[in-house]
Amino acid sequence: MIRANQGHSIMVDVELEEVLLPEELCHVRKMYGIYQHQGLIPKSRLYVYLLKDRDTAVKVGRHHGKPVLYIVKSSEMSRDGFPFYLSKNGGWLMKEVLVKYLEKI
Numbered sequence: 691m692i693r694a695n696q697g698h699s700i701m702v703d704v705e706l707e708e709v710l711l712p713e714e715l716c717h718v719r720k721m722y723g724i725y726q727h728q729g730l731i732p733k734s735r736l737y738v739y740l741l742k743d744r745d746t747a748v749k750v751g752r753h754h755g756k757p758v759l760y761i762v763k764s765s766e767m768s769r770d771g772f773p774f775y776l777s778k779n780g781g782w783l784m785k786e787v788l789v790k791y792l793e794k795i
Contacts, residue, residue: 715740715752715762718751730760730787737775737783739744743793750794759795767791775790 717730717740729737740762741747751757767787768774775783 709776711764711768711782712742713765714794715742715764716744716747717741717760718747718757719760721726727781727789729789729792730784732785737785738787739777740784740787742780742782761793761795763793765790769792782783 717738718788732738740750741750744759744761748757748759751759762775762784764782771786777783
């Protein structure tokens with residue numbers, strides 16, 4: 691049985707799924723202040739977690755108090771060479787989001 695997902699010299703179906711990156715992604719925080727200067731960073735986590743729709747993001751954010759919604763200009767980031775990763779649960783992961791790609795709603 692062949693189990694690796696890359697690096698083969700023979701034709702193997704590695705079960706990669708092609709996905710389209712949404713024009714915008716969303717992120718919710720419980721406060722505004724610092725993010726207007728440094729963007730979104732993972733802090734103690736590995737990645738910044740982004741969602742593909744505003745309603746879900748706000749719903750998730752309400753679990754932690756009054757949510758502050760950020761729109762991430764994902765298509766612009768992608769054109770500028772930033773990689774995006776789609777997690778198994780449908781969330782999008784980034785190493786960071788610079789301030790110039792954020793819009794506070």
